[in-house]
Amino acid sequence: MKRLSLLLAVALGLAATVSARSAVIECWFVEDAGGGKLAKKPAALLLRQGAESPPPRPDLAPERYLKVHAVLTVFTHTPTPRIRMGQDALLDLSFAYVPLTPKAATSLVPGPPPFGLEWRRQHLGKGHLLLAVTPGLNGQVPAAQEGSVAFAAWDDDEPWGPWTGNGTFWLPAVQPSQEGTYLATVHLPYLQGQITLELAVQKPPKVALTPAPLVWAAPGEAPPELLCLVSHFYPSQGLEVEWELRGGPEGRFQKAEGQRWLSALRHHSDGSVSLSAHLQPPPVTSEQHGARYACRVHHPSLPALGRSAEVTLQVAGLSGPSLEDGIGLFLSAFLLLGLLKALSWAAAYLLATQNSTEKKTE
Numbered sequence: 001m002k003r004l005s006l007l008l009a010v011a012l013g014l015a016a017t018v019s020a021r022s023a024v025i026e027c028w029f030v031e032d033a034g035g036g037k038l039a040k041k042p043a044a045l046l047l048r049q050g051a052e053s054p055p056p057r058p059d060l061a062p063e064r065y066l067k068v069h070a071v072l073t074v075f076t077h078t079p080t081p082r083i084r085m086g087q088d089a090l091l092d093l094s095f096a097y098v099p100l101t102p103k104a105a106t107s108l109v110p111g112p113p114p115f116g117l118e119w120r121r122q123h124l125g126k127g128h129l130l131l132a133v134t135p136g137l138n139g140q141v142p143a144a145q146e147g148s149v150a151f152a153a154w155d156d157d158e159p160w161g162p163w164t165g166n167g168t169f170w171l172p173a174v175q176p177s178q179e180g181t182y183l184a185t186v187h188l189p190y191l192q193g194q195i196t197l198e199l200a201v202q203k204p205p206k207v208a209l210t211p212a213p214l215v216w217a218a219p220g221e222a223p224p225e226l227l228c229l230v231s232h233f234y235p236s237q238g239l240e241v242e243w244e245l246r247g248g249p250e251g252r253f254q255k256a257e258g259q260r261w262l263s264a265l266r267h268h269s270d271g272s273v274s275l276s277a278h279l280q281p282p283p284v285t286s287e288q289h290g291a292r293y294a295c296r297v298h299h300p301s302l303p304a305l306g307r308s309a310e311v312t313l314q315v316a317g318l319s320g321p322s323l324e325d326g327i328g329l330f331l332s333a334f335l336l337l338g339l340l341k342a343l344s345w346a347a348a349y350l351l352a353t354q355n356s357t358e359k360k361t362e
């Protein structure tokens with residue numbers, strides 16, 4: 001195998017668990033061309049778990065197989081953080097540095113090398129420097145933007161390495177305008193490692209249904225239009241509204257029939273949006289009494305089942321105040337009044353006869 005002096009910087013976006021057998025990641029080979037010159041070449045690296053031998057590549061001469069040693073590794077456990085609107089974002093970043101030749105290090109001062117850290121946001125093709133930290137590297141440090149803070153430090157202080165560092169970035173009260181690609185770069189004197197994170201902001205919708213909690217209709221007539229207010233959510237994409245009829249005669253759970261439509265989006269000053277979904281149910285039958293109309297909302301910020309609100313259908317004549325019920329109520333009241341009158345007469349009569357018997361016995 002050809003002996004080459006190679007420095008390798010690797011950027012890894014790790015999901016919480018690395019389950020894939022192999023993963024293609026991006027990295028650069030930084031080749032020491034001698035005389036202090038460094039050449040940076042893009043390359044793709046196939047990572048394999050376990051100590052398998054490299055896959056045969058007949059198109060490559062055997063001397064092109066290089067056993068490389070990653071010296072600077074930059075990685076994150078949250079490559080696509082989803083942050084609830086208004087909450088703080090903690091963009092996790094770690095890096096590790098392994099000196100290539102421990103003997104070479106003896107000529108230097110012991111301890112981890114100085115490093116620099118940069119966090120940028122890429123939005124609509126424009127880069128925006130949010131924060132730069134250069135402990136040990138003498139440079140002009142611009143003020144951090146948008147209240148951001150970075151925990152830029154080596155975690156260990158071993159004299160000859162390897163060392164791990166923490167470059168976690170904290171952004172307070174995240175708003176939709178702060179969505180985008182975040183680029184973190186770790187600079188070492190001869191190397192740099194970069195990683196990108198995709199920050200998405202989310203806000204789950206509030207769901208309310210009117211009229212509530214009951215909607216009335218006579219048999220054979222259509223209930224009034226139902227309005228489902230889906231409010232203050234973000235992003236506007238990925239919202240779905242379903243109408244269901246629960247507990248009707250044809251089974252426990254079915255899609256509600258009727259005409260449905262969505263209003264236009266209303267934009268709020270905080271960047272969130274609202275809309276209303278409408279349903280005009282078809283005429284109802286008395287068997288549908290007690291069934292519930294529900295509007296179910298799906299959004300990326302909500303669990304798979306979504307969020308729903310419901311209203312109970314009352315078909316008049318079954319338990320509502322129908323005309324017959326009204327007459328019945330009137331008659332009952334009339335009879336009760338009559339009974340009370342009769343009782344009071346009886347009581348007066350009894351009292352009068354008692355008084356007269358008492359008088360007789362005196």
Ligand SMILES: *[C@@H]1O[C@H](CO)[C@@H](O)[C@H](O)[C@H]1NC(C)=O
Pocket residue numbers: 094151166167168
């Ligand atoms: C990095 O620092 C932050 C703030 O102190 C901490 O919350 C986080 O757990 C650290 N990360 C690692 C990998 O140690």
